[in-house]
Amino acid sequence: MFRRKWSGLPADPEFPVDLSKLGSSLRSYFINEDDEVRAIDNPDNYFHFFFNRSPRWNERQRYAFNQALQYVIWERLEKLGLKKTLLPLGTSDENKPHVPIFVSSDIATKSRVVVIFGETSQDLGVLAHRVIGGPGGVAKGSMISIVSALQKQCSSPSDSAPPGIILANMGELIWYPEGKRTLSRSAFAGVPMQSAVHYTNVIENGNMVKKNSTPRMHVGHIFQEVIPHLTKDDAKIDVVVLGDSADYVEEFLDLTPMWNVWKKRISCLSIVGGLYPVWDLKDDEFVNKFLRNKARAYVVSVEPAGMVISGPDGNPKTSTFTQMGCPVFSSGEPSYTERILITGSEIILGWLQEVAMTPEGEHYANPYFHVEFADPVFDTDEPDWSQWQNPELAGQQDGNAEVQTNQDPEETGNPQGEEPKLVMLQRTEDSERNEKENMKMGQDENKN
Incomplete structure (x- = not known):
């Protein structure tokens, strides 16, 4: 009778978390003068994923590659004046379960703070790996470019200092004990297993972080503990939500007790690629006053960046989802949600600055937009x-x-x-x- 022992299974492949030491020269990389990741053996080539017939080998290489790039991004964020803070607040031992976020080192003195909630599928500091590891480069595809742009802004008409920044960590909420850090779901699937043919890594209670085990809990912890603890009581808050994080942030703010606390502090809400329907929101003041007047949505569209796609009540003449309770604009990004903040950063961050520069004593409100946009009609032989x-x-x-x-x-x-x-x-x-x-x-x- 045939019998295979556990010891006879193929070992999981190992790759060092170092761009220049991923393996042979065919799988080693460097960052060139244009800030793009290229292969050492052929500087014209970007990252090569399918180097092996086994999907597990490719996944393990991608894991090491992404981790190495993330440490590069973190190092640059720290050089920009951000520091890593461990959650839940009060955690000092990095060997214990914790979720890292990045916060401006002088955030306690800021009169304006921009809080950015990234997509739940992305690593901390990452916007789009397709840009970081491909055309565009490390800074453009990460929060480095966004933080750099925000640091050129003013906090208010009477405060020329740049705003403080909080980078929440919506994606990396799974504690990886062996690595002494948290990971996203895709990254956790890429960590070492008992063998190369095991199905996947199992998420258990030991992989949960207190108060931050889910995106919904993380949003609550940021609003209820992190912001009040780190910022001044009168500091104005600009909120930026990316992709599916809009669901959790709007869901939180729609709670009447929470909105009664935050309506005096939140200056504006920028929904970047989010698709949370307005009919699921219940608080009348949050929907009919705040979203209509102090929120804007930016969507995937082939139209020029900044074109008004819809008003707060939606646009029935387009197939784009516009029922979000606020004006909807084209981001100029035609394909990928994760690239919206990259492609449309000028108009998105520019609007945050416009709100911040509202004269003192006045309250910002979106202007009335006369929308004439409709989907183009193409000649076709297909039935209508x-x-x-x-x-x-x-x-x-x-x-x-x-x-x-x-x-x-x-x-x-x-x-x-x-x-x-x-x-x-x-x-x-x-x-x-x-x-x-x-x-x-x-x-x-x-x-x-």
Whole structure:
């Protein structure tokens, strides 16, 4: 009988957390004069992920690569005047479970503080690894560029000092005992296992950090303990939420007891790539006063950065989700949510400065936006399924289908209160003949 011992399983591969020592010269990297990560053996090449047929080898290399770059980012953030702070507050022993965040070293003296909640899938200090390890470079793809830009701003018309900064850590909430640090879910899957063929690393109670074991708890800890403890009582707070962190931050602020505490301190809310629907919010003052007047959303769009896509009540003429209770703008980023703050940093951070420079004694409010934006209509041979309630209109461009229905055409134009009717599509003789010809060609190819 065949029997395999645990000791006979292949060992998990090891890669040093060092760009220049990941392995052979084919897998070693450096940061060039343009701040981009390139291969040592060929400086024209970026990071090479698929270097092995085994996915586990590739994942382990990616883990070491990302960890090495994160330490570079942390070192640069500290040079910009930020210091690493351990949560829950009061934690001093780095060997015990903790979640790190970055805070301005002089935050206690600041009259304005910008709090940034990153995506729950990203490492602390990271915006987009596709930029950090590819075209763009380390600073552009990380919080380094954002912190540098904020440090050029003023806190208020009477305070020319730059604002304080808090970088929350929404992604790295899983404690990794062997590494004495927390990791994101994707990074935790890349840490060493008992063998290279084990399924994955299991998250247990020992991997939880007190008061910070979930993104929702981390948001509560930041608002209820970190900000009150580290900042002045009268310091104004600008909140920036990235991607899915908008769900947790808006959910927290929508609680009436919490909003009654924070409505006097929060100056504005910038929703960068978030998609939290306004109909899930309950507090009337938070929705109808704050979001409408002191919040803006920036979305993935092919339109120029800064174009108004929608007002606070949404725009039915676009397929972009706009029901967020605040004006919606194009970020200029056409594809990826994680790149929105990178591509649209000038308009996003510029608006924060605009709010901060509101004359003393006045309250900032979004201007009224006359929105004329609508999705472009392209000439196409495809049926216009936007008129699906009217089967005659829906199928009028489809030459290979004939619509059969007993529904009264006059009733189809008014779908209010009616359920969609069943529409039967019957293939024509041309479509059946084409299908037979395709099947015959496929059989001939199989014979060859």
